[in-house]
Amino acid sequence: MASLVQFSREGTVGVLCIDNPPVNALSPETIAALSAAFAEFEAAPELVALAVYCAGRTFVAGGDISSFERPDFSAKPYNALLARIEACTRPVVAALHGTVLGGGLELAMACHYRVAHPATRLGLPEVNLGLIPGSLGTQRLPRLVGASLALNMMLNGTMVNVAQAESSGLVDAVSELSPKDAAISAAAAHADSTREIRRASKLPAPTPGPDFFVAAAAEASKHAAYPARQAIVRTLKAAVELPFSEGEQVEAAEFDALRNSAESLALRHLFFAERETTKVPGASKLASQRRITRVAVVGIGDRCQTVVTSLLKASVPTTLVAPDGVSLQRELEQVRNALLTGCSKDDARFSKIEKMMSNLRGSVSLADVGDCELLVEAIHESIDLKQEMCSRLGEAAQDGAIVATASVFADIDVLARASGRPQDFVGLHFVHLQGKGKLLEVVRGANTNPETLAAVLRLASGLGRTPIVAGNSYGFIIYRMMDVYLREVDALLVEGATPSQIDGVVEGFGFPVGPCRMLDLIGLDVEAKAVCARRASGLFPADSSYRVVVQRLASLENLGQKTGRGYYRYRGREHADSVSLNSLLEQVAGEFGIQRRSEIPEEEISERLLYSVVNEGARILEEGAAYRSSDIDVAWMVGVGFPDYRGGPMFMAEQRGLSHVIDRLKQYGASRGDEHGYWTPAPLLESLATQGRRFKDWQFSVA
Numbered sequence: 001m002a003s004l005v006q007f008s009r010e011g012t013v014g015v016l017c018i019d020n021p022p023v024n025a026l027s028p029e030t031i032a033a034l035s036a037a038f039a040e041f042e043a044a045p046e047l048v049a050l051a052v053y054c055a056g057r058t059f060v061a062g063g064d065i066s067s068f069e070r071p072d073f074s075a076k077p078y079n080a081l082l083a084r085i086e087a088c089t090r091p092v093v094a095a096l097h098g099t100v101l102g103g104g105l106e107l108a109m110a111c112h113y114r115v116a117h118p119a120t121r122l123g124l125p126e127v128n129l130g131l132i133p134g135s136l137g138t139q140r141l142p143r144l145v146g147a148s149l150a151l152n153m154m155l156n157g158t159m160v161n162v163a164q165a166e167s168s169g170l171v172d173a174v175s176e177l178s179p180k181d182a183a184i185s186a187a188a189a190h191a192d193s194t195r196e197i198r199r200a201s202k203l204p205a206p207t208p209g210p211d212f213f214v215a216a217a218a219e220a221s222k223h224a225a226y227p228a229r230q231a232i233v234r235t236l237k238a239a240v241e242l243p244f245s246e247g248e249q250v251e252a253a254e255f256d257a258l259r260n261s262a263e264s265l266a267l268r269h270l271f272f273a274e275r276e277t278t279k280v281p282g283a284s285k286l287a288s289q290r291r292i293t294r295v296a297v298v299g300i301g302d303r304c305q306t307v308v309t310s311l312l313k314a315s316v317p318t319t320l321v322a323p324d325g326v327s328l329q330r331e332l333e334q335v336r337n338a339l340l341t342g343c344s345k346d347d348a349r350f351s352k353i354e355k356m357m358s359n360l361r362g363s364v365s366l367a368d369v370g371d372c373e374l375l376v377e378a379i380h381e382s383i384d385l386k387q388e389m390c391s392r393l394g395e396a397a398q399d400g401a402i403v404a405t406a407s408v409f410a411d412i413d414v415l416a417r418a419s420g421r422p423q424d425f426v427g428l429h430f431v432h433l434q435g436k437g438k439l440l441e442v443v444r445g446a447n448t449n450p451e452t453l454a455a456v457l458r459l460a461s462g463l464g465r466t467p468i469v470a471g472n473s474y475g476f477i478i479y480r481m482m483d484v485y486l487r488e489v490d491a492l493l494v495e496g497a498t499p500s501q502i503d504g505v506v507e508g509f510g511f512p513v514g515p516c517r518m519l520d521l522i523g524l525d526v527e528a529k530a531v532c533a534r535r536a537s538g539l540f541p542a543d544s545s546y547r548v549v550v551q552r553l554a555s556l557e558n559l560g561q562k563t564g565r566g567y568y569r570y571r572g573r574e575h576a577d578s579v580s581l582n583s584l585l586e587q588v589a590g591e592f593g594i595q596r597r598s599e600i601p602e603e604e605i606s607e608r609l610l611y612s613v614v615n616e617g618a619r620i621l622e623e624g625a626a627y628r629s630s631d632i633d634v635a636w637m638v639g640v641g642f643p644d645y646r647g648g649p650m651f652m653a654e655q656r657g658l659s660h661v662i663d664r665l666k667q668y669g670a671s672r673g674d675e676h677g678y679w680t681p682a683p684l685l686e687s688l689a690t691q692g693r694r695f696k697d698w699q700f701s702v703a
Contacts, residue, residue, distance in 0.1 A: 005033040007040045012048045013187045014041040015180070019055040026078065026103040027064035035081045042088070049091040049191035051183035052111060058098025059120070059179070060107055065129065065268060068259055075134045075255065078103065079248075082110035082135060086199050091190035095183030096120045096171070099159070106135040109144060112197050115173045115186045116162050122170060123159035127228050129271060130264030130645065134255035138235035139247045140200040145170050147208040147240055151216055154232045201244045213237050225510060225645050228258055262655065266647030270637060273630035273648070278457045280469050280627065282450035290455040292402070293317065296369035298389060299378030300327050303406050306430045307378050309338050312356040314463045319372060321363050328362045335360065366396040373398075374459070376428060377415075378406040381533055386410055387418040394419035402452055404428045408479055409533045412445040412472040422447040426456055427470075431478050431639040433518065439639035440465040441476050466638045471625035474539050477632060478639050480620065481649075483534070483547075484612040486527075487678070489515045490549040492605060494589050496597040498577050499567040505605045510643025515609075516567035517575070519550065520560030524567075528554035543676045545592045552584060607664050614653040614661055618682035621698065629695035650695045658689035 008015045016037050020030045041050050054060060067073055085092055085107075094108045096116040101123050108114050108122075116122075124133045124141065132138055133154065142150035145168040152158055165171040175182040213233065220229040231254040238250040258264050296319040297307050304320075311318045312335070320335070322328035339353045361368075369375055375393045379385055386407060393403045403419040404426045405412070416425035427443025440460045444453060453469065460467035470476040475483055492502055503514020519527055527550050534540050553559075553566055558580075560566035568575035589596050617632045626632050633648020646652050653661050662681045669679030688698060 004030045005037040007037040009044075009047065010051070010184050011188075012046065013184050013191070014044060014047040014050040015184060016041065016050060016052045017055055017180070018053075018060060021056050023058055023061035023099075024054045024056060024104070025062055025064045026060055026107075028067055028070075028073075028077075030064070031078045031081065035077070035084075038081065038085060042084075047090070049093065049187035050088070051093055051095065051180075051187040052107075053095040053179040053183040054097070056098075059094075059096045059100045060104025061099045062102035062104060062125075065271065068268065073259075075252070079135050079252075082106065086110045086112070086201060088112075089197070091187060091193075091197055093183055093187040093190055095175075095179040095186065096122070097179050099123075101159075102126055102133065102137075103135055106133060106137045106140070109137070109140040109170075109200050112199065113172045113186060113190055114170070115175050115182050116165065116171045117179070117182070118162050118174055118176060120162050120165075120171075121159040122165050123157065124154050125157035125159070127154060127226070127232065128157045128267065130226065130228050130261060130267040131258050132228055132231050132235055132251065132255055134251065134259075136201075136248060136251065138232065138251045139239045139244055141170075142236055142239045143200050143203040143205045144168070146206045147212060147236060150239075151232070151236055154236070155216075155220065155229060205240045207240060213240075225263065225643065227261060227263060231258060263645040265655075266645050266651060269630070269647045269651050270633065270644055273634045274466060276628065277466060277468055277631055277634055278461065280450065280453050280457065290373075290400075290451055292373045292455055292459045294319070294372045295374045295376065295459075296321060296372040297376045297378055298322075298366070298369075298393065299376075299380075299406070300331055301378075301380070303430070304331065304378035305334050305338055306432065307376055307406055307428070308335050308360070310430060310463050310465070312339065312359055315356070315359060316459075316462070317359045317361075319361050319363055319369055321366060321369065324364055328364055332360070332362050366392055369393070369396050370398050372401060374402045374404060374456070376404045376406055381407060381409060381529075383410055383414065386415055390415045390419040390425075394421050397421075400424070402426065402455065404456070406430065409475060409530070409537065412443050413447075416445040416447060423449045424452050426452060427472075427476070428456070429470075429476055429478070430465075431635075433478070433482070433522075433640050438465050439478070439635060440467045441470045441478060441635070442467050443470045443472060443476055445472055466634060468631050468635045469627060471620075471623065473620065473623060473625040474534065474537055477620060477626055477635050479530070480625075481613050481616045481632075481636070482640070484616045484678070485609055486515060486519070486550070487547055488608045488612050490547050491545075492600060492608065493549055493567075493581075494545070494585055494592070494594050494596075495600060497600045497605060499581070500577050501600070501602075502605055502609075505602045506609065508602075509606060509610075510646060512641045520566040520568055520570075520575070522560070523562055524550055524554045524559045541676050545588070545594075548588055548592075549585070552588065553581075556584075604668075608668060610649060610652070611661050611664055611668075612678070613649045615665060615679075615682050615685060617650050618685040618695070621695065622682060622684040628699050654694045654696070658685060658694070662686060662689055 004020045006017045018024050092111045093113045094111040096108055096114055097120050099121050100108055105122050105124055124137050126133050149168055162174055216233045220233050223229050235251045235254055238247040294317045295311055297304055298321040300322055308318055308320055322331050336357055343349045375397050377389045379389055402424045405415050406428055408429055412427045416422035419425050425445055426448055429441035431439040442456050457467050499516035503516050506514040531547050531551055558565045561570055564570045569578040620626050629650040633651050636642035636648050637644050642648055665679050665681050
């Protein structure tokens, strides 16, 4: 414990150093050590001031969030310590650097004065975890910077720079000295000052305009799924209207209620889950051993352009290889147009895009890829053509280079063998559905070595992508689970649901776009090709009604928004249920002997869509096609738009109870029939439920 916080003396100034790498997080142990060190200063009346700083690359960057899960968690010890610091009769000065966040900023505000390095950023981002500041941040911040800036910082999790912090009164001075020297110098100066010590809790909170809180509450209410936003407004109002001691009680009650809320539990789950995605057995310690500085992309079309633009946006030098000069010029122009979308020559972004394009060189020969450390095949979905191209890339690449495929459905191991370097082969699936558009599935083959994975994961992070490592199964993680999800969409439509009803349920659950609107936007020809690709793979179920609706719509050239008719009919951007679709659905129902219903409960729609996804996720885990259930949750949140405040499909299933999910699967199997095993619970799902365990308790072991 003593190593977490050190107390020393520099002449007549006490010096307190927090040293809890990597970000000096406030764990219960750190808080106890901090309290003990401050007690040493309290017991030394000959010292005239206290200088507080942090070792390493940042001041305290927040609390230890994992400690929030402890049954004995309490904010009271830390809050009591902050009260002692603020009540001190000798000046206490904090020197800030790096990112000063959450409990770190609350510590800084309890100190009497703050000096910051010019590159420092400060914020209270607890709202991103479904929480409010729990150590008087809601009460001290508005007294220092006013209600308007305090609301913006807390409601949006916004960080401010030093210029903003100094002009608002959050920071008193700026210094380029080291944190230790800046703290000691400022502490000594304040000790010599005759000015009265300034305590944030004693400052009056500036009164905002008469409609301020009405407007703030209205804005927060737009996000009803995030209760922390409403709590922030209430605690800020308490800071303005109530004495500090009463506002403290309001904040404590709001924080305690939120800490155990379903929304905060889900958001905290995803917070940790996103940090786990790059922790791959055998790979994590190798990330610095292999660098990818230049990439070659071979192919034409949308998928090729997606890979190239992603690389250029991250300033990665890229070689685009097309089959001939005409194709090459077209692809180069398409890439440029994609980057310029929504940008005019007068736009400040224009010069940046021109600089991006300077990192792109075009070629019609594989002889020009020898200086690349990564070569990506992005040609059409033909296994024969892909094998041939991977073989050629393996021959053209330098020793140690990685060969990859951007395929969504090809067998990675088949292509890896064709490349002649299976240890240095991966799949790279740039996911673009309805999520944040930042997911990259990194697909490992049977022989992909850990060093190769580490290098590609490092590149993915540099591209601003969230990487998820997937195993070599058809459709990987996202498309494999999306297939069962969309299977139920078509089945529900044939049984009597309407596209608007299904989309309404899904969007009401929290997805940004319902599945029918999503497919119409993507293009039903694209989706029908995916269905055909699965049939060609030999993995298609022996079910002639399987996803028949999307196939029939595509065959009729009803391709969605691009043709004005698909699951919906379109007039411009407006969409409405289609009479012709209903006629098609009645025809399909009669053809397959399916009894249509006049009413399908919303609960059934939700459960059939989501529990099918959970069941497939359990199969993926059992096969080792994902390392952990939290990877699946992140993939669905980032790639598909699963609402973050619900934590992802696997987390949601745990919260509802795995036994409940199994019961509902069996109920649908009994009522609809289970000839093809759609409703048979995955063995892993049943095993965990029987043992009273959760998905998070299980992890696939890689040999």
